[in-house]
Amino acid sequence: MPKSSTDRPTAPDTVWLAAGRHTGPAPQNAVREHLRSLKNSERIQDFLETESASTPGGHVFEARWFVADGVTVRARLVTDGREEVDGDRHWTLAAEAERPWDLAWASPADVFWPAGSHIAWDRDAAAGLLLQDINPLPKDDAALRRLIKDSGRQSWSINVVVHEAMTPDRDGLVPLVRRLPPGLRHRVVEHRATPEQYHAVNWALGDLAASVPRGGAVILSGTPARLGYDQEDFSVRSVFLDGSEPTELLDKVLRFAALPWPLPDDAAAALTELREDWRLLTLEEELAKARAQAASYAEALDAMTKSRDLYREATELAHAALAEMEEFRDAASAVRAAAEGQERNPLTKTLQRVSDTLRARRAPRVEAQLQEARESVHRARESG
Incomplete structure (x- = not known):
C-alpha cells in the first residue's frame, strides 16, 4: 500500500529539489565546461565530477557556492545514462543551503546547465513538458488525459493549469515563470487549455479530483498532496491574459510552494544521497570527517x-x-x-x-x- 502524505518525511525548508529530462547525447561535457567556467569566474567555489554507481553511463556533479550573506549551498546533479523509450534521459537535482531557501536566490539548475546549450534539458521529468515556457494541452482527448494524469501524479514540479477564456494575443503568451522569483524558474509547469478545451480539460482533471474554472486557473495538489492543500484556496476564477500582472495567481503559486511537501520516494532518495554521499569536502570538513x-x-x-x-x-x-x-x-x-x-x-x-x-x-x-x-x-x- 502506498504511503500517505502524513507517513512521509517533508522536504526541509533548506532544500531545493527538481527533476527533469534532457535530449540528445550525454551532457557531461557541456555541464563540466559550464561548471569550470563558473569556478574560473569565482561564481562557484568548487565542483567535482564522478560516475554514477546506480545508473550505467550516468554522471554525478557536485558543486558548492555562496549566496547572500555568505550562506553556503551544496548541490548534486545526477544524469541518467540510460535512454528512455522517447529518447530522453532523466536528471535529478538536489540542493541544500545552510539556512531556509530564499526564492530570490538563483535556481541551482542555472548553475549546472549551460544557457543556450544544444542540449534541451529544461523539461519536466513526468511528461517532458517545458519548464520555462507555456505548454499547450494536446487536442486529442486520450493524450490530454494521459498527460494530465502523469503531471499530477509523477511530477516534482508545481503544475498550473490555465484555461483561456479567449485566444490570447502576444501579450497573453508571456510564461508565468518569467514573473516568478528565480528560485521557482525550474519548478513550475504551466499548462494552457484553449477556449474550446474547457470540457475536455475538466474531464481529464476529474482523474485527479480537480477542475479549472472557465477562464481561470488551478494549481494541482501533486502526489502525494502537499499538506494543507485545498483546491478552493488554490484556484483562481479569472486570469486576464492581456499582458497585465496575474497577481492573484502568482500569489497562490508562492503560497503553494511554501506548503510542506511530503517527499515522493525518489525525491527522498535524492536528498539522502546529497547528504550522505557528498564528496566535495573542504579541508576543514575532511579533517572533521577523519x-x-x-x-x-x-x-x-x-x-x-x-x-x-x-x-x-x-x-x-x-x-x-x-x-x-x-x-x-x-x-x-x-x-x-x-x-x-x-x-x-x-x-x-x-x-x-x-x-x-x-x-x-x-x-x-x-x-x-x-x-x-x-x-x-x-x-x-x-x-x-
Missing part, C-alpha cells in the same frame, strides 16, 4: 576490549563453579561409599549427617557462581 572516523574506531575498539574482558570473567566464574561442583560430587561419593559399606554400622547416620551438611553448604555457593557466570556471559553478549 576525526569522526578515528573516534568511531576508538569506540568500537573499546567495546571489543570490554566484551573480551567480560567473556574472560564469565569463563573464570564458570570454571570455579565447575570445580566446586566436582569437589561436591567427590565428597558426596565418599559419603555414599562409606554408607553402603557400613550399612549396619552405628556411624552410618553420622556420615549421612556429614553428607547433608556438605550439600547444604556447597549447593547454594555453586548455584550463585553459576548464576554470576550466566550474567557475565549475558553482559558480554550485549556489549559485543
Whole structure:
C-alpha cells in the first residue's frame, strides 16, 4: 500500500529539489565546461565530477557556492545514462543551503546547465513538458488525459493549469515563470487549455479530483498532496491574459510552494544521497570527517576490549563453579561409599549427617557462581 502524505518525511525548508529530462547525447561535457567556467569566474567555489554507481553511463556533479550573506549551498546533479523509450534521459537535482531557501536566490539548475546549450534539458521529468515556457494541452482527448494524469501524479514540479477564456494575443503568451522569483524558474509547469478545451480539460482533471474554472486557473495538489492543500484556496476564477500582472495567481503559486511537501520516494532518495554521499569536502570538513572516523574506531575498539574482558570473567566464574561442583560430587561419593559399606554400622547416620551438611553448604555457593557466570556471559553478549 502506498504511503500517505502524513507517513512521509517533508522536504526541509533548506532544500531545493527538481527533476527533469534532457535530449540528445550525454551532457557531461557541456555541464563540466559550464561548471569550470563558473569556478574560473569565482561564481562557484568548487565542483567535482564522478560516475554514477546506480545508473550505467550516468554522471554525478557536485558543486558548492555562496549566496547572500555568505550562506553556503551544496548541490548534486545526477544524469541518467540510460535512454528512455522517447529518447530522453532523466536528471535529478538536489540542493541544500545552510539556512531556509530564499526564492530570490538563483535556481541551482542555472548553475549546472549551460544557457543556450544544444542540449534541451529544461523539461519536466513526468511528461517532458517545458519548464520555462507555456505548454499547450494536446487536442486529442486520450493524450490530454494521459498527460494530465502523469503531471499530477509523477511530477516534482508545481503544475498550473490555465484555461483561456479567449485566444490570447502576444501579450497573453508571456510564461508565468518569467514573473516568478528565480528560485521557482525550474519548478513550475504551466499548462494552457484553449477556449474550446474547457470540457475536455475538466474531464481529464476529474482523474485527479480537480477542475479549472472557465477562464481561470488551478494549481494541482501533486502526489502525494502537499499538506494543507485545498483546491478552493488554490484556484483562481479569472486570469486576464492581456499582458497585465496575474497577481492573484502568482500569489497562490508562492503560497503553494511554501506548503510542506511530503517527499515522493525518489525525491527522498535524492536528498539522502546529497547528504550522505557528498564528496566535495573542504579541508576543514575532511579533517572533521577523519576525526569522526578515528573516534568511531576508538569506540568500537573499546567495546571489543570490554566484551573480551567480560567473556574472560564469565569463563573464570564458570570454571570455579565447575570445580566446586566436582569437589561436591567427590565428597558426596565418599559419603555414599562409606554408607553402603557400613550399612549396619552405628556411624552410618553420622556420615549421612556429614553428607547433608556438605550439600547444604556447597549447593547454594555453586548455584550463585553459576548464576554470576550466566550474567557475565549475558553482559558480554550485549556489549559485543
